[in-house]
Amino acid sequence: MLVSPMANQLDSIFAALSDPTRRAVIARLGQGEAAVKTLAEPHDMALPSFLKHIDTLERAGLVRSRKDGRVRVCTLHPEALAVVETWIDQQKRLWEGRLDRLSALAEQIASDGKDIQ
Amino acid sequence: MLVSPMANQLDSIFAALSDPTRRAVIARLGQGEAAVKTLAEPHDMALPSFLKHIDTLERAGLVRSRKDGRVRVCTLHPEALAVVETWIDQQKRLWEGRLDRLSALAEQIASDGKDIQ
DNA sequence: GCTTTAGTTAGCCGAACGGCTATCTAAATC
DNA sequence: GATTTAGATAGCCGTTCGGCTAACTAAAGC
Structure with a gap:
């Protein structure tokens, strides 16, 4: 079975970000390029x-x-961070869409209740 | 040396997100709670x-x-994803702040150039 | 041209990861 | 109350991870 290339990219990006040394390097590179020695x-x-x-x-x-x-x-190549942002935004849309449907359902139940009473 | 608790939280969140199975579970839970069996x-x-x-x-x-x-x-406990968003936003601010300073520098050099010519 | 410096490569080590089976507990069902 | 079902626990196994040292290459500097 073929795995989507996107999944692999997210795998390696998230894994890279899970280490404090590597996150510190990213933060440092946010202020400008640097030699390996300097970064180390x-x-x-x-x-x-x-x-x-x-x-x-x-x-x-x-x-x-x-x-x-x-x-x-x-x-720094910040486009890779944007990939993470996109994934999180997708999750938020799922989550918020669900909340919207829940509140719509709640309203419907409330108005049904009125009809019954 | 003491490590900031925040760093540990980011460590474990990013590590958790680096696996496609776990990201799929998060996406599924975005649509509502579920039993372990169902998720599996x-x-x-x-x-x-x-x-x-x-x-x-x-x-x-x-x-x-x-x-x-x-x-x-x-x-799903989406506040944990917000921690990641916050970290990324901080990095973007660093990166963009740097770009701002670069373009300010470029402008200054340009106007110095005019004075010289 | 000799020496220092920046980085690279190879290989070792213990811990953590991601899968598995076997076994157990306890709730639900018939 | 016997059986099925959902989950938990223990432990095995191979791979990856994150550190190290030793030894090498090649550019800079004196």
């Missing part, structure tokens, strides 16, 4: 460990990077 | 496996449940 400094962690986080963010499409000499410069 | 049916999976997903959703605060006889009825 606040995090008490060996560089190879930190690189795995950067790779996870890139694979999820949240971050992109280019090579500038021996320096890898990372930039 | 569309997912080709043994019940104990499915129960772990429900537990993950509950621990993240996305779902709540009550016991009705031998039936466990689950409801």
